[in-house]
Amino acid sequence: MKVWLVSTFEPIPSDNMRPMRFAGITDRLLANGHQVVTWTGSFRHSDRKQRFDRDDRSQAGPDHEVITLKSWSYSTNISFRRMFAHGHLARRLTDQFVKEPKPDVILVATPPVSVAAAAVDYGEKHDVPVVADVIDPWPDAVYSYLPRRLRPFAKLALVPMNRDARRLFSRCAGITAISQQYVDWARAKGGHRCSVGGAIFPGADLAGFDERMKSVGGRKKNGQEGPLRFVYAGALGTAYDVETIISAARLLEKQGVTDMEFLIAGGGPRREEFERLAAGMPQVRFLGMLDATELARTYSTSDAGIACYRKGATQSIPYKLFDYLAVGMPIISSLTGEMEEIITRERVGMHYEPENPEALAKCLRQLACDREAMREMGARGRAFTELHGDNAKNYETMVGMLSSVAGLRPVQ
Numbered sequence: 001m002k003v004w005l006v007s008t009f010e011p012i013p014s015d016n017m018r019p020m021r022f023a024g025i026t027d028r029l030l031a032n033g034h035q036v037v038t039w040t041g042s043f044r045h046s047d048r049k050q051r052f053d054r055d056d057r058s059q060a061g062p063d064h065e066v067i068t069l070k071s072w073s074y075s076t077n078i079s080f081r082r083m084f085a086h087g088h089l090a091r092r093l094t095d096q097f098v099k100e101p102k103p104d105v106i107l108v109a110t111p112p113v114s115v116a117a118a119a120v121d122y123g124e125k126h127d128v129p130v131v132a133d134v135i136d137p138w139p140d141a142v143y144s145y146l147p148r149r150l151r152p153f154a155k156l157a158l159v160p161m162n163r164d165a166r167r168l169f170s171r172c173a174g175i176t177a178i179s180q181q182y183v184d185w186a187r188a189k190g191g192h193r194c195s196v197g198g199a200i201f202p203g204a205d206l207a208g209f210d211e212r213m214k215s216v217g218g219r220k221k222n223g224q225e226g227p228l229r230f231v232y233a234g235a236l237g238t239a240y241d242v243e244t245i246i247s248a249a250r251l252l253e254k255q256g257v258t259d260m261e262f263l264i265a266g267g268g269p270r271r272e273e274f275e276r277l278a279a280g281m282p283q284v285r286f287l288g289m290l291d292a293t294e295l296a297r298t299y300s301t302s303d304a305g306i307a308c309y310r311k312g313a314t315q316s317i318p319y320k321l322f323d324y325l326a327v328g329m330p331i332i333s334s335l336t337g338e339m340e341e342i343i344t345r346e347r348v349g350m351h352y353e354p355e356n357p358e359a360l361a362k363c364l365r366q367l368a369c370d371r372e373a374m375r376e377m378g379a380r381g382r383a384f385t386e387l388h389g390d391n392a393k394n395y396e397t398m399v400g401m402l403s404s405v406a407g408l409r410p411v412q
Contacts, residue, residue, distance in 0.1 A: 001406055002035040002101075006108040006119050008089065009045045009135075012038060012068070013060040017046070018292065021135075021178075021202055022109065026064060028395040029402075035063045037103065041071030041089045048075060069096060078142065083161075086112035097122045105406035106130045107176075107398075110168065111138040117164040120171050129173035129405045131197065134182040139165060141314040165189050173405050176398065178202045179316035181338040196405065200398050202319050203389035204326040212296035213327060219300050227259040228368055230332070231302040233295060234320060236268030241308040241334065246278045247357035252364065253283065260364060265290050265298055299327045304349070304367060304374065307333040311354045315339075322389035324349075325381030330374055332363050348381035 005026060011017040019027075026036050038060070042052045056068040069092045072085035093115060106123055108130060110116035116132050123130035139161040143151060169175060169190025174197040177183045183199050213219065234240055242264065249262050264274070265287040278284040290298060299305075305324030309315060316338045324331045331349035333339055343349045350366070352359040367374045388394075 001105065001403060002037070002103040003029055003402060003406075004037050004039060004103040004106040004119075006039045006093070006106060006115065008041055008086070008109065008112055008115055010040070010109070011044075011046070012040055012051075012066050014058065014066070015044065015051070019205075021133075022107075024205070024391045024395045025107070025398050028392075028399045030061065030063055032399055034399075036065070037100070038064070038066045039093060040066070040068055041092075042068050043071045043073045043085065048073065067096070067100075069093065078146065080157075083157075086114045090114040090118040094118045094122065098126075102126050102128055104128070105173075105402050107133055107402060109133050109135055110165075111136055113138050113161050113164045113168060117168045120168050123173075124171060129407075131174035131176060131402060131405055132168055132172045132186065133200075134175065134177035134186050137182055137185050137314060140185070144312055144314055166191070169194060174401065176200050176401065179338050181316040197401060199317075200394050201317055201322065201389055203391045203394050204319075204322040204385060205392075206326055206385065206390040207392065208292075209296070209326045212293055213300060215293065216297040216300050219328060227261050228304070228364070228371075229261045229263060229302045230304050230306055230364065231263040231265065231298060231329075232306045232308060233265040233290070233298070233323070234307075236264070236266050236271040236274055238270065239310065239313070241310045241355055242270070242274050243277055244308055244334075244355055244357050244360055245306055246274060246281070246284055248360040248364065249278075249281060249284050251357050251361045253281070255361075257365070257368075258283075260368070261285070263287055263298060263302060265295065296327075299324075299329065302329060304378075305329045305331050306360075307331055307335060307339075308360075309333075309335050309354055313354070317342075322385050325378075325385045325389065328378040328382045330367070330377035330381060332360070332367075334360075342384075346380060346384050348377050348384055 005022050007022045010020045010022045029036050042050050044051055052068055055070050058066050060066050071089040074082040074085050106119050106128055108116045108119040110132050120130045139158040166189055169186045170193045172194055175183055175186045175194050176197045177199055180199040232245055236242060245262055252260060262284045267289045275286055307320040313335060315335060325348055333343060334352055334354035340351045343351055350363045352363045
C-alpha cells in the first residue's frame with residue numbers, strides 16, 4: 001500500500017527534532033511493509049524558519065520519500081499573512097499532487113483546513129480515499145483565540161475556512177483526531193456524513209521513555225521525603241499559563257510552604273518575561289530547552305507534572321498528558337473537557353481552575369499532605385498509559401484503519 005501523509009506543521013527527518021505524530025505513524029507504516037510519501041511545506045512553523053529556498057525531495061529511507069514544496073513564511077500565529085500562506089501551499093499541493101503516481105490512501109492533518117480540503121478535492125477527482133486527522137479544531141479555535149472586540153469581524157474573515165471545513169469533513173473517507181472531543185466536533189461540522197475513524201490519542205513512545213529513564217537511573221523521586229518537585233515541560237508562549245505556576249509558588253512561599261520546588265523546562269518568546277516574574281524566587285528554576293535524555297533526567301527527579309492552560313483553551317488531549325503519566329507522575333492540569341474527564345475518571349491527577357493561582361496552590365498543598373495518594377495516582381497513570389497512551393499500539397491502530405479505508409480489508 002502506498003500512503004501519502006500530508007502535514008504542514010510537523011517536523012520531517014532532516015529537521016533533527018523530536019518526532020511527532022506523523023513520524024510515529026510513518027514508522028508503523030514502514031514496519032508493516034507499506035510505502036510512504038510525506039508532503040510538507042518549506043516553512044517550519046515551530047521556529048519560523050525556511051527549511052529550503054526551493055522545492056526539495058529526498059529519500060528518508062528505501063520506502064519513504066519526503067516532498068517539500070517552497071511555501072510562504074509568516075511571523076505571527078493569527079494573521080492574514082498566515083491564512084494566505086496556507087492557501088498558497090494548498091494551491092501548490094493541488095498542482096503537484098497530479099504529477100505523482102497516485103496513492104492508495106491519503107492521511108492529511110488539519111489544520112490548515114485549506115491544505116486538508118485540497119487533499120480531499122484531489123482524492124475525489126482521482127478516486128483516492130482521504131482520512132482527515134484533526135489536531136486542532138479550526139476555524140472554531142482561531143475564533144476563540146481572538147480578542148472579543150475582533151470576533152464580529154472574524155466571522156466574516158473566517159467564512160472561507162468554515163466552508164472548507166464543512167467540505168472537508170463531509171467528503172472525507174474517514175475522520176481521526178487526537179481526542180474523541182475533536183472527532184465529534186469534526187463529524188458535526190461535516191453534517192455527520194462520515195462515521196469511519198475515531199480518536200487516536202497523542203500518546204508516548206513508551207519503549208523509548210522506559211529506555212531513557214533506565215539510562216538515567218530510573219525514578220529517583222516519587223513522593224518520598226524531602227521537598228516536592230513539580231515540573232512543567234513545554235513552550236513558554238502565550239498559549240500556556242506559566243505565570244500561574246509562578247504566582248502559586250509565590251503564594252505558597254508567603255503561606256510558609258518551603259518544601260516545594262518548581263522546574264520549568266522549555267523555551268519561547270515569553271521566557272524572559274517569566275524569569276523576571278520569578279525574580280528572587282530560588283524555588284522556581286528555568287532549565288531551558290532539554291533534549292530527550294535531559295528531559296528524562298528531569299522527570300526522574302520530579303514528583304508531578306503541571307499542564308497549565310489559559311481560560312477558553314481549545315486543546316483537548318495534549319502530549320503532556322501521556323508524557324507525564326508514562327513515567328509514573330500524576331498530572332495537575334487546568335484543561336477542561338475530555339482531559340479533565342480522564343484525569344477525574346482514572347484518578348491520575350488533579351484539576352484546577354485555569355488562571356487561578358489559589359486553586360493551583362490548593363492542589364499542590366493537597367498532594368503534599370498525602371504523598372501516598374500521589375504515588376497511587378502515578379501508578380494508575382502509568383497503567384492507563386500502557387492501555388491507551390502507548391504510541392506503538394495507537395499508531396498500529398491507525399495503520400489498520402488506513403488499510404481498511406484503502407480497501408485492503410473491510411472496515412470494522
